[in-house]
Amino acid sequence: MRQIKLFIFSVLLTLVGISYGQDTTLVYVYDINQEIGPEAWRNTQNAFNEAQKHDADLVLIHMNTYGGLVTAADSIRTKILNSEIPVWVFIDNNAASAGALISIACDSVYMRPGANMGAATVVNQSGKAMPDKYQSFMRSMMRSTAESHGKDTTITPEGDTIIKWHRDPAIAEAMVDPRLKVEGVIDSGKVISFTTSEAIKYGFAEAEAENIAEALDKGNINKYTIVKQRLSTTDKIINFLINPFVHGILIMIIIGGLYFELQSPGIGFPLAAAALATLLYFAPLYLEGIAENWEVLIFIGGIVLIMVEIFVIPGFGVAGISGIAMVITGLTLAMIDNLEFQMNPNYVDTVMQSLAVVVISSFLAFVGGIWGSKKLFDNSFLPGLALNNVQETEDGFSNVESSFRNMTGRKGVAATMLRPSGTVEIDEEHYDARAETGFIEVGTRIVVVRTSSSQLYVEPEDMED
Template sequence: MKRKKLFFVLFVFSFLLSIVSSNAFARSNGQIVYIVPIKKTVEKGSSAFVSRAISTAEENHAAAIIFEIDTPGGAVDAAIEIGKRISETKIKTISYINQDAISAGSFIALNTDEIYMADGSRIGAAGIIDGAGNAAGEKAQSYWLSAMRGAAEKNGRDPIYALAMADKTTSLPKYGSPNGKYLTLTSSQSLEVGYSEGTVNNLEDLMQKLQLDHAEIIKVKESFADKIARFVTSPYIVPLLITAGCLGVLIELFSPGFGLSGLIGISSFLLFFYGHLVSGLAGYETIFLFVIGIVLLILEFFILGGIAGILGGIAIVASLFLASGNIVQMGISILIAIGVSILASIIMVKVLGKKMKFFKKIILSDSTNTESGYVTNPNRTDLIGKAGTTLTALRPAGTVIIGEERIDVVSEGMFIEKNVKVKVVKAEGSRIVVRQENSEIQKEDK
């Protein structure tokens, strides 16, 4: 009887669970929508994050991916990678510009199938600039304009507006972009020129417009690893990490034991490679090459010739270049690190080494001079004034005997025969100067 009751309870429970599941599936129509944020500055870490989000949506057969964009722009190469990944997916892609899609953000939005904008949001101002804030070179400009045109044409948008966003010479005065100014479109202007499919109040409003309000919504969030990767792959942080790493390792190599400087140096390089690994820019082979370089540098202290040190330096620099997605940027970062390291070394030796106890421990300040008590040979000042006999002729160097001690000496420049009485007149370390005893008497007679 108890067994029948148990089976009955399990049957009722299973029946109710199936009803709940079927209702939930019916409410979502079996559709899944992924919402992927693209906010703050677009970095290499952003590219890896977006790529992983799209791959997850593809694996789960999502009905659509909505990119919630609010960015002032960022790295062009990262934006190109994001745009390429969006173009490759077969899932419907929608941009929801929540506030700003400026510069790289506008390019990303143009690569999606549809664009919707919040009231008062903006898209445009996509001029490409270098790290110093100046307009990029002619080749880079040409490439970027071609990319902007292609992104607009791919989704049936008039490319003239995309070109005006990236080129000051394309004049569109009607939309506040005379010659010499980049185009930035408001939500209403974007709708007018076909760069927006509609203006919405929020995501819920957008879901209704897309007839996806019954779909299951999955909001993709950046993990802690993604945030670290975004931070450490920033073009402003990379030079700092490399500089800190070089200085830390340099100080540690020339100081006894293992201390804070070594910990800072290793941590800086670990952060650098970790961020680039997470971002998909580096593989484990780059870390292996870097470790080989460090080992070779350490071997240089035990193997003479300098070959190990040179090979180690080449291996380290090569690993940094392999881990970078931008060779020019990495080259600049390494030059900055080398310059700062040299300057810091000079400051440590010339200034801090005299004032701070920490640097006194790693900087050799002792000098092997006579004033400090260091001599290469004993100074025989005790021989001055003593007389002896030459055992050999002095030409002008030779040997004399003083008491029972044989001593190598030199004359004052004249020739002195063997078995002649001499007197020590000067002692400078190992240089003992003698003079023939009767030479002064001979000078007086003359």
């Protein structure tokens, strides 16, 4: 089917060129020169939409990538295979791993001298090969993609059937699995990675070309107009925000902002920063159709449960734990395209990667929050945040009532939950207090262990020893 489409495409180009004698081929060019991921998938969708609007005759991918996410590559190769417009690729330097899958999906492949294509083994972030179930999924994708380009069947005089694939599925599989042997190509022990000349020899590339112009010339397209994808400022911002690394930073701001806000009275900058980071996290994912309504609602529901646990229900129990679980779930699932669950039977790996981003970022936010709350006001680079001058008592300064200085050792009860600040009742009078360590439940018997600047520091009475 793919070969028939290319034949019809070539005939139409020839007829139109003869009739009009002018530029007749509109070539839409876009780049894949980064890691294969959400950004590359988004650019691909935009490119094909724009190519259709321009009524392009050909889409040409200018590629240079070391690979990336299998899920994103699968989405891109599916887009190419289903395209009514022929798709070519010019490999400028590398089409490794996920890049090889995308290249094999294209109708024609042209490679620059010194370029490489192959090495499609699925690996984790440390570069270690994943278990065989992941390799099996990648092998099947490589095989089916190669098979989509069709085959020639010949019957010999002796009655034997000879099948010649236009792109050999066995070779495509051997780009993934080093255990596979392909007679005359590789004996096993290493995955296949083709140079330009090897790719041409074994039918995985049409020709060698120095640049896009030469690739079009060798593809018998001599008169053409090129329209190149131009990313708008909005596209660049969205591509930046959907980067997994940026997701990690935004999650740290969300969690860190909430932590700082709970440590300080009133509503201020930390909560505003957390709210802005939440908007920047979810908005691009929602607009791109990656995050669904229910995933956003899970996150919001988790925040509500945490607030209820802190300000309404004493202690920390089911509501708080459920809220934390919902927040983590919402942040994790929002990063994953829901098509992933339909297209990839091994989606668990993608879920675990997203979960790792959320958990690690949250942990770093807590650690940073604890450290930052102690260091922020002592920072010499931010002298305006706190009064650094010491007003000594012997110099006549005193902002602590004498009664406070005599309260160490006094006992009472926690009138509110101390998280770590709250209110205690001592001899039927209420005082602002702060837990010396951890949180103190409402109603707990407490003892004042020290005072500082009109602030009582307390701990549970049973810790007095």
